[in-house]
Amino acid sequence: MSRKALLIFSVLSLMFTISFSQTAKQKALEKRRYQLQQEIVRVNKLLFKNQKKEENILGYLSDLNKRIQVRSDLIKAIVAEANFFKNEISKNEKLKSELEKELKFLKEDYAQMILKSYKSKSEQSKLMFLLSSKNFYQGYKRFRYMQQYADFRKKQGDTIVAKTKKIAEITSDLKVQRNKKEALAKKNKVEADQLAFEKADQLDLMKQIKSKENQYLADLKKKQVEERKIDLEIERVIKEAIAASRARTKAKKTKIDVNAKPSGFALTPEGRALANRFEQNRGKLPWPVSEGVVTRNYGVIRHPVYKNNTIDSRGIWIATKKNANARAVFKGTVLAIQSVSGRYAVYVQHGNYISLYNNLDKVYVAKGQKVNLKQPLGVVFTDKVSGNTELKFQVWRDSKKQNPIYWLAKM
Structure with missing residues (x-):
């Protein structure tokens, strides 16, 4: 040329x-x-x-x-x-x-x-x-x-x-x-x-x-105390599940994953394979509701009204339509169902990962049940005072909380 x-x-x-x-x-x-x-x-x-x-x-x-x-x-x-x-x-x-x-x-x-x-x-x-x-x-x-x-x-x-x-x-x-x-x-x-x-x-x-600032601040602090109690209860449920998995493995002398953390779930080869598939779908998981808007992000954030007041958010809050179903973001097993103040939280285990669906009014599944991708788990609760329907969604790896936004596909 x-x-x-x-x-x-x-x-x-x-x-x-x-x-x-x-x-x-x-x-x-x-x-x-x-x-x-x-x-x-x-x-x-x-x-x-x-x-x-x-x-x-x-x-x-x-x-x-x-x-x-x-x-x-x-x-x-x-x-x-x-x-x-x-x-x-x-x-x-x-x-x-x-x-x-x-x-x-x-x-x-x-x-x-x-x-x-x-x-x-x-x-x-x-x-x-x-x-x-x-x-x-x-x-x-x-x-x-x-x-x-x-x-x-x-x-x-x-x-x-x-x-x-x-x-x-x-x-x-x-x-x-x-x-x-x-x-x-x-x-x-x-x-x-x-x-x-x-x-x-x-x-x-x-x-x-x-x-009416004093009244609103008092109500806010009361809600934050209640929320903290629920967070501690969630931590307790997960830690007890980890301890129980290690105890079962020790009693049965089951072959476990050598890469598992000492403080984490004792995983069988099948459990590790499931966890690997869950990890491979990071950023691709479907949303836990068919339609939603994130009203609270993950992490330590400022209160949307009182800027001097911070919130330690363990997951994300997703507003959805009335009578909406919460659905599994990945296949797994129902680890636990928790009842707090008349509302429910469903824990779904994916190897050493847990997806948590909180603030449910009704539950369709039972502890130990296998669930598939997008399978309905329960009806999201609608607050009679505010009129809002919000799902509180969390992701955990063993006893460490994760930012759910990094795991979900972009809407």
Whole structure:
């Protein structure tokens, strides 16, 4: 391959790579916006459809904060996408202007070439030019020159056609890009207006809460104490299950997994194989409800209303529709069923992993029962005061809690 051909190939490859990269970026921005739009729909449907504002003002404000956060993220996504089109429009307008200048020059040059060719009486002049050669070599050279001149004219004509076509394509792209940018601007206006309305509602609620702050803080602390008791009970159940598994293995002298931790479950080869399959599906597990919105994240987080108050969240809380079923995220065995204050928690064991489904109103399964992927385990409890239906979902590896978000597939 010649150096010129190699250079042309390199330039074309670079242009293709840039074009592919821009298309990928545009699709990623569109996908992000669409995901946030869908989350807004889920938030409205699952958090506000049955919400009782007057009876649960703290919960309502917490949910409103969630909607404000998602809408703010949506506005940022819309702005990012609009800026992408703004940059693309600017680049295409510049490219179109350059091509139009080149095309104008090419057309003028081509017109002069045609005019000169016409004035020279074309075919007769070519023949005389050849016949007047002093020798064969000069005649051949003149013949080659005429061929190259004809080729140059053809290539110049082709270039004019190609540039004209390219300008038409860019003009069409610009029209599409401007329409998309305008549509995004309208979307942004709608979302910004709605956000302003929600923030005004948020401010009004904060004033109402402030007037009864001591009462609300006392209720909050009471709930946190109850939640801590449940967390300790969950830890106790898991540690006792681990101890029981090791005791059974010791009594039966069963062959166990040599890689198992001394403080973890005593695993048979079958149990280790199941745990391995569970690990391989990290980030791919189905959600424990068919439709949901995360209302509380994992880890030490600030309270959504009282920012100075922190929460040690052992899992995630997922708001779902009324009468929704909690479903197994992976095949396994029901390790335990726990009853706390009239609600239930189902523990499903997957080797040395446990998926925990808490805040159930009814349970469909029994201890020791084998369950399959997405098998219904029970009905998620609906709070009569708030109107919310929330599943409290946890993942454990032996006695160590995990962040469930890292295990579940992206919604």
